[in-house]
Amino acid sequence: MLGMATPFPIHGGNMSRPILRTAFCNRVGIEYPVILAGMGPVAGTGEPVATGELVAAVSNAGGLGVLGGVAYSPDALRAEIRKIKSLTDKPFGVDLLLSPNFLVPKSRDAIVPTAPKVEQLPASHRDAIARIAASLDIELLSPPDDSEVLGDWIEPGKSWAGSQIEVLIEEGVPVFASGLGTPAAFADELKANGVTILSLVGTVKAARQVAADGADYVVAQGTEAGGHTGRIGTLALLPQVMDAVAPTPVVAAGGVAGGRALAGVLALGAEAAWCGSAFLVSHEANQPDLQKDRILAAAAEDTIVTRLYSGKTMRNVSNPLIEAWEREGLQALPMGAQGVLIRDLQYSIEQAGRHELLMNAAGQTSGMLTARRPAAAILEEMVAEAAEALDTRLKSRIHVAV
Ligand SMILES: Cc1cc2nc3c(=O)[nH]c(=O)nc-3n(C[C@H](O)[C@H](O)[C@H](O)COP(=O)(O)O)c2cc1C
Numbered sequence: 001m002l003g004m005a006t007p008f009p010i011h012g013g014n015m016s017r018p019i020l021r022t023a024f025c026n027r028v029g030i031e032y033p034v035i036l037a038g039m040g041p042v043a044g045t046g047e048p049v050a051t052g053e054l055v056a057a058v059s060n061a062g063g064l065g066v067l068g069g070v071a072y073s074p075d076a077l078r079a080e081i082r083k084i085k086s087l088t089d090k091p092f093g094v095d096l097l098l099s100p101n102f103l104v105p106k107s108r109d110a111i112v113p114t115a116p117k118v119e120q121l122p123a124s125h126r127d128a129i130a131r132i133a134a135s136l137d138i139e140l141l142s143p144p145d146d147s148e149v150l151g152d153w154i155e156p157g158k159s160w161a162g163s164q165i166e167v168l169i170e171e172g173v174p175v176f177a178s179g180l181g182t183p184a185a186f187a188d189e190l191k192a193n194g195v196t197i198l199s200l201v202g203t204v205k206a207a208r209q210v211a212a213d214g215a216d217y218v219v220a221q222g223t224e225a226g227g228h229t230g231r232i233g234t235l236a237l238l239p240q241v242m243d244a245v246a247p248t249p250v251v252a253a254g255g256v257a258g259g260r261a262l263a264g265v266l267a268l269g270a271e272a273a274w275c276g277s278a279f280l281v282s283h284e285a286n287q288p289d290l291q292k293d294r295i296l297a298a299a300a301e302d303t304i305v306t307r308l309y310s311g312k313t314m315r316n317v318s319n320p321l322i323e324a325w326e327r328e329g330l331q332a333l334p335m336g337a338q339g340v341l342i343r344d345l346q347y348s349i350e351q352a353g354r355h356e357l358l359m360n361a362a363g364q365t366s367g368m369l370t371a372r373r374p375a376a377a378i379l380e381e382m383v384a385e386a387a388e389a390l391d392t393r394l395k396s397r398i399h400v401a402v
Contacts, residue, residue: 017062018387024217024249024271028175028196029091031062032383033266035198035251036375037276038095038177039227039285039361040068047286048072050095052080054284054375056087061376062383064272066093066177070102074163081171093175093198094168101336102161103185121341125330129345132324136357143347162186169193177219178210180228187214198251200274202230202237204244211245218245219274222254226277226363229254229305229315238268257365259385267390277363278382282375291360292372300367309359311338317360321349 022033036058039049048068055065067084069077077094084092096102118126133140155163165186168176176183176190177198183190190197191214199210200219207218220241222234230237234254242250252265257278265273279285281292294317304318308325311332316322332338349357 018384020266020383020387020390022266022271024251028064030059030064032379033272034058034063034262034379034382035093035272035274036063036065036279037227037253037274038066038068038093038179039276039280040070040095040097040179046071049280049285049287051286052083052087054279054282054286055084055092057282057284057375058279058379059084059088059090059092061379063379064091064093064175066095066175069094069164070097070179072164074167077164077167078171081167081173085171091174093177093196094164094173095177095179096161096164098161098178098181098183098185099335100181102181103159105157105159116337116340118340118343121333121337125333125341128325128328128330129341132321132328133345133348135324136320136354138345138348138352138354138357140344141348141351142344165190168195178215182210182213183215184213190214191216198274200253201241202232204237204240207241207245207250211248215248217249217251217271219251219253220270221274222252223305223315224255224364225253226280226303226315226366227361228310228312229363230313234265235268238265238270242269255363255365257363257368257382259382259387260389261365262382262386263389263394266386275382277365277369278378279375280362281369281372282378283372284375288355289372290355291358294356294360295362295366296369296371298362298366300364303362303364303366307332307338308342309338311335314361315363317362317366319357319360321345321357 020032024033036050041048048071050068055067058065072080175196179200183197183199196216197214198217198219199215200221201207201210202221211218218241220237222237223229223231224234234252238252249271251272251274252270253274256262256265256273256275262273280295298317302318303315304322305313305315306322307313308322311334333341
């Protein structure tokens, strides 16, 4: 019976938790080298996936929870950070995007200066959206104007990301992750306040840049990843990034949703794994069960990289909307403009209750996710399996001598 309770023998003594510790754990003050990816609002609901409950659940289980902070106003971000603090006394982090459009100073007259009006977009693209809507039997509606709501919190002269970083520092958040862009503009201030900086990259060139710009850890994200992703696989990217940025330590991302992959990236030299898809189907993940179930139903080959949603390459569970967009063969517009292009379409899909057409970002590991479970159970199984793979299984299968 004992053996049936958990598929992986527990190490570290009788009934105790397995031991799996790296220098990253010591630096940040956590038990296991597993980081919850700071997943923002790309799950079709317009809300972040990694909110306070999920962050606290992962941190309480011994990993590092990271909030998907990009879309929060400074006040909302502060409230969510305080909620996390009320749910856990363990370390946690916040993920923001630092690409140029999040760094431009705002003014009340031009709230999002880089985003054009829909009338300014190419007719070819607007016509395509109308054709796609008609082919999917969606009546195109326009959402109510939300510029007033945005205008409420924007302090003229401050950038979106800059206002959020101020809150992180004031609230004493121990870890900051930049999902896009470089930490250059904020690195000195963050370090002076004791914040550890993680920066996501998908290429060796970007890895060199963020390491030079002050990242304490470079997160090498392979194409397997859900959400925004690049073209290089984790197995190829990770060692190349490690060589390029040494002695800066590296964290692996993309394709780690179980203990075998966790063991693999630790064996390659990563100090931790940054995991999104694995936790997408957790009870605490903030997305509808319908979307979690689509991920559970998806096979590894059912995800597709598309520029439809943001103008940048993003991996999603495929759906008829993505297929229709790809058939049009158009070049996507830049980030910001592409969002404006599809705004009415996404709003109309939601209004029509056609949830099967909503954005559903997820990675290639979708094919190995089998059940909705508590985040703690996902993390504990991953850690136990990795400890087992690195310890007894490895020694029994491979004979090594140097
Ligand atoms: C639904 C979803 C939302 C995401 N949102 C963000 C985000 O806001 N910021 C970010 O840095 N990465 C985001 N990502 C990417 C993750 O940070 C992470 O790199 C990726 O999930 C790792 O690969 P995996 O999905 O194979 O675990 C998102 C991923 C998913 C699946």
